[in-house]
Amino acid sequence: MDDTPVKDLTEKEAARALAQLAMDITFHNARYHGEDDPAISDAAFDALVRRNEAIETRFPHLIRKDSPSRQVGAKASSKFAKVQHRVRMLSLGNAFNEEDVTEFLARIRRFLKADEDTQIALMAEPKIDGLSISLRYEDGALVQAATRGDGSEGEDVTANIRTIEEIPQTLVGDVPAVCEIRGEIYMSKADFTALNERQIAEEKSAFANPRNAAAGSLRQLDPSITASRPLKFFAYAWGDMSALPFAAHSEALEWLENLGFPTNPLSKRCNSVADLLSVYKHIEIVRGELEYDIDGVVYKVDDLALQDRLGFVAKAPRWAIAHKFPAEKAITVLLGIDIQVGRTGALTPVAKLEPVTVGGVVVSNATLHNEDEIARKDVRIGDHVRIQRAGDVIPQVIEPLLEKRPKGAQPFEYPTHCPVCGSEAVREDGEVVRRCTGGLICNAQVVERLKHFVSRRAFDIEGLGSKHIAAFHEDGLVQSPADIFRIKVQRGALDGKEGWGDQSIDNLISAIEERRTIALDRFLFGLGIRHVGEVTARDLAKAFETLGAIEDIARSEGGAEALSDVDGIGTVVAEAIVAFFHEPQNRAVVDDLRSELTIEPYKNEQTGSTFEGQTLVFTGSLEQLSRAEAKSQAEKLGAKVSGSVSSKTSLVIAGPGAGSKLKKAEELGVEVIDEEEWIRRTAGSLN
Ligand code: IVH
Secondary structure, eight states, X not given: OOOOOGGGOOHHHHHXXXXXXHHHHHHHHIIIIISSOOSSOHHHHHHHHHHHHHHHHHOGGGOOTTOGGGSTTOOGGGOOOEEEOSSOOOOOOEEOSHHHHHHHHHHHHHHHTOOTTSOOOEEEEEEESSEEEEEEEETTEEEEEEXXXXXXXXXXXXXXXXXXXXXXXXXXXXXXXXXEEEEEEEOOHHHHHHHHHHHHHTTOOOOSSHHHHHHHHHSOSSHHHHHTSOOEEEEEEEEEESSOOOSBHHHHHHHHXXXXXXXXXXXXXXXXXXXXXXXXXXXXXXXXXXXSOEEEEEEEESBHHHHHHHOEETTEETTEEEEEOOOEEEEXXXXXXXXXXXXXXXXXEEEEEEEEEETTEEEEEEEOOSHHHHHHHTOOTTOEEEEEEOTTSOOEEEEEOGGGOOTTOOOOOOOSBOTTTOOBEEEOTTOSOEEESOGGGOHHHHHHHHHHHHSTTTTOOTTOOHHHHHHHHHTTSOSSGGGGGGGGGGHHHHTTOTTOOHHHHHHHHHHHHHTSEEEHHHHHHHHTOTTOOHHHHHHHHHHHOSHHHHHHHHHSTXXXXXXXXXXXXXHHHHHHHHHHHHSHHHHHHHHHHHHHOEEEOOOOOOOOOTTTTOEEEEESOOSSSOHHXXXXXXXXXXXXXXXXXXXXXXXXXXXXXXXXXXXXXXXXXXXEEOHHHHHHHHTTTOO
């Protein structure tokens, strides 16, 4: 590769270089993807791609039609190997005020049946604004580092992590054979400023904030780039461990520190809500002087045995919460209000703003929630508005500044028809949202459903982002989700399309083929059934294991009731599922997909307990355990908990005051035990 600095190239040289790079990159791409026989290292390949990018940034008018930067999915450089986390990487629930923190602790007490006099120790520590990482050590040696990804599957960034000085390559001493150490990778504020100055000097784009800079630096295919970026680390958690050499979070932090991991010096042990709040206030005061960005304080129950009893709800632990710092605010002008149509037809107003920096990020869109909010706040186009942005939450419009209202500004008239298909948009009783009634005749809904289908948490097809799927829909190539799996028979339709070359089409097709086999929960989530998010999709998959079973139940008489028996599924959700599977258009979409795909049944974890696969019912009051803890124990043992007794019930646990359910169990001859007996039977198998 010619290594004349990009800034010294003449226009002629740049054009020649781009032509050469287009040829070289195409060639190496083919060797890498097509023939699986790369001729150069990933690092050398990346260097080519980067040089191409740099020249194009400087001479945008020279960008070639066949430029590698225009080839979708051709970037071998966007490939990191996937890593399955052996222990899921969870996120945290949020608290925004003192009340939320009080409720967090009250909830813990209720779950544990612990009264006010029982002291529950907690740790308070800064919430570092970086990206989480899991470091796997085997026999003391660092063997793998993975990003969080979706919590179950992350990306292998081992080579890059090895360049970070603060992370030990080996653990010295008597450590468990397997140790997964987790924590946050971040960039200090000073290093971020210096990096951006360098980027600008080199005519590269600047990063919006230290977190983006850290993420961008870690996700480099060329580890030598990561090495040139000063990344740091704080350890605060762990995943898969062959043994636990500590019994409390505070002890874990000490243990980590002794092994040479940086731990945060502001972490403190607390004994009450008042203690937690005083640590919060202290951290909030010193926040500005810290070398790194933080966006709140995390509270964690200290005792690991209690953590274990408390367990998890959906994707976050019951034993921890993030107390966020208040949002940052700014004032700007409302230029317009766009009405977007979502995949369920919901109309959402989006504020178009004069770009303004809020807490280090440039904001030009903000949510206005819904039509009632616009009316309540009386926000008018042309107004100066106060907006706020909190951490990772979408920016919001708080209020207009009335004293600055331009003359003649009119109240906003919310549309009564879909701005995309023109169908009537209606608000059902008790709903705040107005919805387009066009269903699948509404292009916006069709496209949004397709985008959802291919999104990261659903089918996650590499190289097929929302822009591509929208273009494919517009071209008539993809009308319904199953069409994606027929693209390969229509590849001729892609040939010659702008941005698509032979190689990128091949890449796309192989990425699609990889997803022809799909896990049931991802599939269900991908369908975009109203109210069925990732967690509900997983609950459904867990409870019914196959798509056929879910369809059968949804179409059977009393389907909604049976569905709402499943833990985590309420009546509204159950009704939405039933409605979805009754609608002929949806049935056709599902059947069409079934003919293209292999949908893997959900494999419930084998716990080896005698309760595995059983359906249990708790009734009456429990004295030692809270209802929530009893239920969580049953689930840990692989049992399902149901709210009603039927012939499918395996066991009823009845306490004082049990009534009709106990009677029904007796009539049906279902075994009934009391709380004492439940505790005795489960004692050995919990933990
Ligand atoms: S504990 C099971 N502690 O916050 C709980 N997380 O919103 C695991 N984070 O994904 C997280 N500082 O990336 C924990 N002291 C801290 C943290 C922290 C930052 C991040 C982490 C996590 C996210 C959750």
